Amino acid sequence: MANVKFVSASRVYAKGAPPAVDALDLDVKDGEFMVLVGPSGSGKTTALRMLAGLEPLDGGRVEIGEKDVTFVPPKDRDIAMVFQNYALYPSKTVAENMGFALKMQGVHKDERARRVREAARLLDLDDKLLERKPKALSGGQRQRVAMGRAIVREPQVFLMDEPLSNLDAKLRVQTRSQIAELQRRLGITTVYVTHDQVEAMTMGNRVAVLAGGHLQQCDTPRQLYDNPVNQFVAGFIGSPAMNLQTVPLTEGGARLAGTTLPLPTAVRTAASQAGLREIVLGIRPEHLHLANGSGPVAGDVMLVEELGADALLHVRLAEDHNLVVARTEGRKPPAPGQQVTFNVQPDDVFAFHPETGARLVG
């Protein structure tokens, strides 16, 4: 067991190019499940590869268990990695694949077989499968073998690079909870990379949101959702995404769809201190509450997406003509073309600086 630390770790791929990872500072506690999430090109995979030792550092350092491993070769870092395409050895059987690292460490054959069987049992891999080649396995089984290969090593840290992205949607949801559950049971520190914010939210103890090589925010899923520090995190976390619009400031609030939405005093003070005339307003879809013709925010329904339990309304707002998405209960949603109005609680409204994207709070 060990904690993991990035200390202003940087990676520059080409001279003159912006760094893929720019001075990353991140603390992963012992036994924690840390998810790195971000769009493609955010540097999340590079950060993971730096931790694995597959990518050299151009600045800063990486620590595992309080020990600086920046110049330690991958095999001596006591880590195990699960790759996106699993990277199983096609010519070896499942058992040989899982036991290969132990064989390289010179572990005795019997001990190897014992640990492979143990890992297989942990992952519900049938004993019959152990003698098969990866070619003869389904996608889900291959994924579990890749997990097994990591588990067998009993490493200090698990590294996982989008391990679920090659599975179909149903299996992905299933495996997602299995991996999270397994990690809690084994208690091994895990750094998990994904571009899927739902995966990030459901699996991680904490989630680090990256964009453009910079760490935006690292916090629990709940905190990321309720208290995003900037516009990027607010827009990235949550599905469907938060409605973000640039709106003019008025006396006592912000102007949206021909009406004035009151803003908390702290936000107004912050905006006036920054000398802003407009702000970016953020409202989550579930915070647009349908009001039977009496709400202040009005618009026309353009499209209704019925998800079963609830429905998503795509609404073109009056006056601004901007599109917003609202989540309503799914039984009797308004029909396309219908006029609707919404209530919005002032406390549910987020405000961001239009240029820096930083959250405006007092």
Added chain:
Amino acid sequence: MTATATATAVPVRDREPAGLRVRRMSGQVGWGVLAWVVGIAFFLPVLWMVLTAFKPESAAQTWPPKFVFSPTLAQFRLVFSGWGPYVTHSLIATTVSTVLVLLLGVPAAYALSVHPVPHWRDGLFFFISTKMLPIVAAIGPLYVIALKTHLLDSIWVLIILYTAMNLPLAIWLIRSFMLEVPKEMLEAAELDGAGRIREIGEVILPVISPGLVSTALICVIFAWNELFLALNLTVTNAATMPMFLISSVPQEGLYLAHLSAAATVASVPVILVGWIAQRSLVRGLSMGAIK
């Protein structure tokens, strides 16, 4: 799902307009005929050689060639009575040089692909550039070197030269196969703690083995068929099968049937090896296409 659909629906072919169908069919027939003509044109000399090998010497000389004759194995008996040393030399030179090529080619290809050494492009170009010069240009120095090192007319001179001759091509081929090995698999091996030797032996080679087989086959064919170097650097102690063909031509008299029989015998081994390895060959040469 298609079974139920075709049971009730009219097949698409039956609904095709007649004119379109004639055009399509005639096009197919045209290409088919052309393919056969080209194929037969290529095969004709081989057929002619094999047929002639079974003719008595007198019947082999007639023009136009006779296709009806009483076959005889007399020429083959003659060939088999004299081919012993030649085929032995060919087998040794071909096998040993091919093994050497693979032993040297695999690490060289590795150093030019998986973990490229500095200036790997220059290295790669150097290897292929050795094939640009006509071999005739080098035969003078080669002869002198062989003479001074007492390798003239020894099997070793052929082994060394065939290895050198096939190595550049083999390195290029093996390198291209190694480039196909998924990067993540090599990284997984690195994380698993496999060193260079284990990485090559346990991870890379099993994956590229079809490619290695096809590389070996190409080396075998080139070495087996090589005549120029053998002719100039050997006389009797290391003379190979292609030289046997030449020696089958007597100073006087009829020899066409005898030569054909010798040529047929000389062709059989490479055809046999190619036939046995054909599955591997196709898989090897199209490795990138099959995931």
